[in-house]
Amino acid sequence: MSKRNFVLACLTPLLVFSVAFLALPLVRLFLASGEGDAGWAVYLDILRKPRYINTLVLTVLVSLATTFAALVVSTTAGMFLLRNQFRGRGILLSVLTLPLAFPGVVIGFLIILLGGRQGLVNQLTPGHVVFAYSVVGLFLGYLYFSIPRVLLTVMAAAEKLDPALEEAARTMGASPFRVVMDVIIPGLMPALIASGAIAFATAMGAFGTAFTLATDIDVIPMVIYTEFTLSANIAIAAALSIVLGLVTWVLLLIARTFSGTTVAAGG
């Protein structure tokens, strides 16, 4: 067998698998979105019908809040752990990265243990405080999911920042606030954009967490799920999936052009 043929033979299993189980199913999904009563106008329906537009807006708002909070928390913690050496630093770092392997459903359950009817907050406070099944619970679940992912991306980028720049700014009389705004944030910008895009895309598409917590909240993955399983409204479920898939794909493409890393979405 010649070298060229051997290389081609090496790629064949991958080609066969990805055509059969990725390309063709996605084409079928796209065609299915136009097979409903509304035809291709189903994509206009998403933007016209209040139920879907409200879902879109809510999903985007929760995802934006998650992204912002995850960026603030993870950048602060990441910079602190990178710039300071102290006992227990390794443990803190492990605690912050361990949830990487937790599926969304498990994170949803952990939020229930915090804010559910039998949750910690409800036991410790005198009033009846249950937030697990509200937008707040969903936001906390997404945040739990995003903190480790953002932290790893930001820390990898921050390692390449020169501490001498911050030192120089300080000796010239810059306040800590100005150092952060003028030195650290511009230096980390590519990593912040990348990890922000990852956090946003993950929150938009998170199904596991929403499945456990958002029994009464309409976010896109839950609407796709209920339209498909309960209403058998396959066209709208397919159309929403296509739109959601395109949005998350573009966002992660942006993330990858700004930093070389790939972190799994999902959840």
Place this chain on the structure above:
Amino acid sequence: MFRSKTKVLQLAVTLLACAFLLVPTILSVMAGLTVNYFKGISSGLTLKWVYQVWELYSESIFLSIWLALACLIVTLIIGLPAAYGLARHPGWLSRMLEEFISLPLAVPGLALALALLQLYGTLKGFRASWTFILVGHVLYTLPFMVRSILAVLAAMDLKTLEEGAATLGASPWQRFRDIVVPNAMPGILAGALTVVTLSLGEFNLTWMLHTPYLKTLPVGLADSYASMRLEIASAYTLIFFIIIVPLLMAMQWASARAQRIAK
């Protein structure tokens, strides 16, 4: 003075984030081991719930382990030669192909599962078998395997090594077996651990693809969260942690090692 104040604030945020991630995990471990969670730890410690979970869900746990191993074998058979092919043929076509098979990293599992159901849902024999779930898991984990091996292969001078072997009379297959595979080992190990970890925890695709007779570990978890008492749900989560945490640590170690070699 001002600097230390900033430091204190940074430390506070870090500790708060750690507490946010750690406290519910500890709560879940505790709830799985206490006799009555609502009464608190004073009601005593027990392994009763863990035994009950084992009786109720051991089939799900074994199915997940079986699926993860099957997924590992399939991703190796498809991914290892593919990574070699992509490394030997860098160019826009290879980049497009790599980009395409990475779609499942970006597109939510729910959408992929719907796509698979639309095309293959009517093939009853396939739809109802465990191989249908396996396809979903391979779809999701394959890009990790390919990229992990590709990163290691791309960093070494594969062409020179292979030409040397070819002048000594080695066939393409011999070169693949004796040069490529041993050199790619760190990437293979990191990829393998990633595939097993992700497959064991996969929920989004699996929830849509599973049948009532084929519940994986995470599907069983969702089931217990919805219908079992808190102690059982927690004990089940504890079993999941015991399986997944060592795997995650091994995966992080292997990935860091592979990255060092790739540099």
